[in-house]
Amino acid sequence: MVLFYKKRGILSLVLLLSLVLLLPLLTGCQRSRTKTGNVVNIYNWGEYIDPSLVKQFEEETGIKVVYSTFATNEDLFVKIQSGGANYDLICPSDYMLDKMKKAGLLEKIDYDKIPNMEYIDKEFLYQAYDPTQEYSVPYFWGTVGIVYNKTMVHEKVDSWDILWKEDYRRNILMMDSTRDSFAIGLIRRGYSLNSEREEELAEAQKDLITQRPLVYAYLVDQIKDIMINDECALAVMFSGDAVEALERNENLAYVIPKEGTNIWFDAWAIPKGAANKENAEAFINFMSRPDIMAINAEYIGYSLPSTAGKEALPEEIREDPVAYPDLSLVDRLEAFKDMGDFTKVYNELWQDVKNQ
Structure with missing residues (x-):
């Protein structure tokens, strides 16, 4: 790089030095956009969401989804506890959510940002894994x-x-x-x-x-x-x-x-210190919309914690005694x-x- 600029004389060298000085500022701006801009980093079970819904969320909100998967609740816990990765939204099972809450690894959710919470049936709220209903939104059961x-x-x-x-x-x-x-x-x-x-x-x-x-x-x-x-x-x-x-x-x-x-219950939760908490809440709200829940449940096969979402499913699924x-x-x-x-x-x- 130095040889490249030497061929262009003093002016180019000055420009190079200027860019070097500006680089921390530019990097800082980029990092700021990653943390508070249009990004949400999601860590979920493998094959546990309809991929078309990720694309639809991005199109509707302009928020880019960075999606990663884990295989077990224990893998999830180790990753979040170690701080080795910065995730904004996770999907632990009941007992693991309880464990993470006790370990101080979760943020309280701002339910004012999740108006679609009204479509989650009351019987699935205030469960033993989140008795105060401050840290989670039910996903599947x-x-x-x-x-x-x-x-x-x-x-x-x-x-x-x-x-x-x-x-x-x-x-x-x-x-x-x-x-x-x-x-x-x-x-x-x-x-x-x-x-x-x-x-x-x-x-x-x-x-x-x-x-x-x-x-x-x-x-x-x-x-x-x-x-x-x-x-x-x-x-x-x-x-x-x-x-x-x-x-x-x-x-x-x-x-x-x-x-x-x-x-069993799986629920959305937000890791402590999540950089894009509001984007995570926007994603939860999107996934809690009845029409979106129905599309997702039809793709995944698991049971919805929502009568409104269930009613949007085809009749043969609604009446399936295995799922419901x-x-x-x-x-x-x-x-x-x-x-x-x-x-x-x-x-x-x-x-x-x-x-x-």
């Missing part, structure tokens, strides 16, 4: 149940017990997830899926170890495709994945076991809570199961 192949399973499926039947040895898919797998072991015995009782956890662990030889694989994302391809008889699956699986394979069915299950089950028929529905330091106990017990 769902259940965990059993998807089974009717050509391979010829008995009534209504209990978690079927996942322990020798008849289905190496034909069962379980989730490679500490909390989800232990939830099944605990609920099956009538215990809370947030149990901290040593004897209850020991029973659940013993059952999971007993089940281990019957399990074909412990997976998460791959479960759906395996079931769609008629490769296993039984699988533990999230309701939203089940909706898609049943649409693509008429041999499949979904049931919430009679002992009860986990009901009659929860009054389920004896026990329980959401995960942040277990704090006790999470280490769960992780150690689960590792023992996997090592068998």
Whole structure:
């Protein structure tokens, strides 16, 4: 660069020095636009939004979306806690939102900037993960149940017990997830899926170890495709994945076991110190509009926390008992809570199961 300007004499050198002096000011202006201008940095689950809606938001608002994804709640927590990336909007699950709130990692939301909050049903507000309703806006919810192949399973499926039947040895898919797998072991015995009782956890662990030889694989994302391809008889699956699986394979069915299950919630939240907080709130408001919620839900397959959004869906989706089950028929529905330091106990017990 110096040689380039030497060929143009003193005047060019003066101009170069002037540019060097101005560079910090120009960079500062650019940084200012990134922080308070037309940008929103979003960190969400993979395949958890209709891409066309991102484009529509940008066209309607002029705000550019920088979109990144994570695979687990724990990955999200580590990223935000470490401060290694500057995100304006995130989408944690219930227990993780609670954990992040306790750790001081979230901003309070200005609901005056989110008038479409009126379309969120009251029953989904003031949940245990955000009892004061200051830090979140519900996005999707769902259940965990059993998807089974009717050509391979010829008995009534209504209990978690079927996942322990020798008849289905190496034909069962379980989730490679500490909390989800232990939830099944605990609920099956009538215990809370947030149990901290040593004897209850020991029973659940013993059952999971007993089940281990019957399990074909412990997976998460791959479960759906395996079931769609008629490769296993039984699988533990999230309701939203089940909706898609049943649409693509008429041999499949979904049931919430009679002992009860986990009901989960995912919600929008804003990390502490977000540079573009108002843009994040604008995005939340956009995604909470009934017509937008319906487009997104039809694409994703999960359940909306909004009657207005649900009414904008096609009838076959509105009346789908997998996506919108009659929860009054389920004896026990329980959401995960942040277990704090006790999470280490769960992780150690689960590792023992996997090592068998």
